[in-house]
Amino acid sequence: ETGVTQSPTHLIKTRGQQVTLRCSSQSGHNTVSWYQQALGQGPQFIFQYYREEENGRGNFPPRFSGLQFPNYSSELNVNALELDDSALYLCASSWGSETQYFGPGTRLLVL
Amino acid sequence: AQSVTQLGSHVSVSEGALVLLRCNYSSSVPPYLFWYVQYPNQGLQLLLKYTSAATLVKGINGFEAEFKKSETSFHLTKPSAHMSDAAEYFCAVRPDTGRRALTFGSGTRLQVQP
Numbered sequence: 368e369t370g371v372t373q374s375p376t377h378l379i380k381t382r383g384q385q386v387t388l389r390c391s392s393q394s395g396h397n398t399v400s401w402y403q404q405a406l407g408q409g410p411q412f413i414f415q416y417y418r419e420e421e422n423g424r425g426n427f428p429p430r431f432s433g434l435q436f437p438n439y440s441s442e443l444n445v446n447a448l449e450l451d452d453s454a455l456y457l458c459a460s461s462w463g464s465e466t467q468y469f470g471p472g473t474r475l476l477v478l
Numbered sequence: 479a480q481s482v483t484q485l486g487s488h489v490s491v492s493e494g495a496l497v498l499l500r501c502n503y504s505s506s507v508p509p510y511l512f513w514y515v516q517y518p519n520q521g522l523q524l525l526l527k528y529t530s531a532a533t534l535v536k537g538i539n540g541f542e543a544e545f546k547k548s549e550t551s552f553h554l555t556k557p558s559a560h561m562s563d564a565a566e567y568f569c570a571v572r573p574d575t576g577r578r579a580l581t582f583g584s585g586t587r588l589q590v591q592p
Contacts, residue, residue, distance in 0.1 A: 371521075400579060409482075409568050409582030410522070423579055457521055464578040469514070469522040 369394055371460050371470035379476045380448050388443040388473045390458030398422070398463055399441040401433060404455040404472070416441055417463070445475075453477045480505045480571045484583035492591045497541075497556040499586045501569030504550065511552045512570040512580065513543055522568065528552060539563070564590045 372391045380386050392399050398417045402410035412425035416435035430446040439460070445452055455474050459467035485500040503509060510529050514522040526537025533545045543554045552569060566587050570580040 373521075402580075402582075407585075409570075409584050410580070412579040412581070415579060425579065459522075459580075466512075466524060466527055467580060468524065471521040 371458060371468055373456075373458050373470040373473050375473060376471070377474045377476075379478065381478050382448055382450060384448050384477075385444065385446045386448060386475060388445075388456050388458075388475070390441045390443070390460075390470060392439045392441070392458075392460030393468055396460035396462050396468075397439050398461045399435055399439065400459045400461070400467055401441070401443050402457040402459065403427070404457055405451075406454070410457055413443070448477045450477050480509065480573060480581045482569050482571050482581055482583035484567075484569050484586050486586055487584065488587045488589065490589040490591060491559045493561055494558050497554070497559045497563065497588065499554040499567050499569075499588065501543075501552045501554065501583060502550050503552060503569075503571045505571055505573065510572045510574060511543075511545060512572070513537065513541070513552075513554050514568045514570060514582075516566040516568065516585075518565075525554070525567075559588075559590045561590050561592065564588055 374389045400415040401413040404410040414424040415422045419435045432444045435441045455472045457472045459469045461467045481504045483502045512527045513525040526535045528545045536542045541556045566585045569583045
């Protein structure tokens with residue numbers, strides 16, 4: 368059974384650029400949630416996708432957007448990057464509302 | 479709205495000593511509660527979860543947690559610390575209805591001294 372995978376592992380961007388992060392959910396899971404973890408803090412919920420539809424959103428601006436594909440993999444897109452977007456981005460997959468299992472994360476640095 | 483408070487951003491214990499990491503939650507509905515562990519430069523690994531089946535929950539690596547509704551607590555314990563337990567631990571809460579997102583505490587870094 369394959370766990371949650373994320374790509375890339377690390378990324379460096381400059382302010383104003385756009386970035387796309389990718390997540391492959393665990394086999395059998397149909398829900399993907401994205402979290403942002405700033406340095407020294409707990410993860411903050413960005414949004415969740417269930418069967419290709421957004422199923423809830425945290426307190427993040429619209430420049431954070433996402434997508435879920437028919438195979439339940441997912442993308443997180445961030446436009447107009449700001450310095451404060453530097454963080455570890457975590458993807459978690461689950462079967463509906465069941466327990467969420469996390470990937471290793473993508474570390475984004477915005478210069 | 480739900481929230482989680484983890485008391486103590488850093489906890490240091492000696493190898494073989496009791497580990498106690500504190501978590502208090504605030505929730506207007508019966509919650510699901512979780513403990514996750516994060517090793518350096520890695521994602522989150524589920525240690526254990528409370529889903530109302532039993533108040534004492536056993537997890538992986540010898541950890542357990544007790545749900546106390548009267549104290550709104552879900553503290554994590556391990557009888558004997560091992561060097562490999564050194565990591566960041568996060569308590570999280572999730573409602574049983576509505577948006578099923580996890581709300582995390584700010585984390586507790588556990589240091590294990592030889």
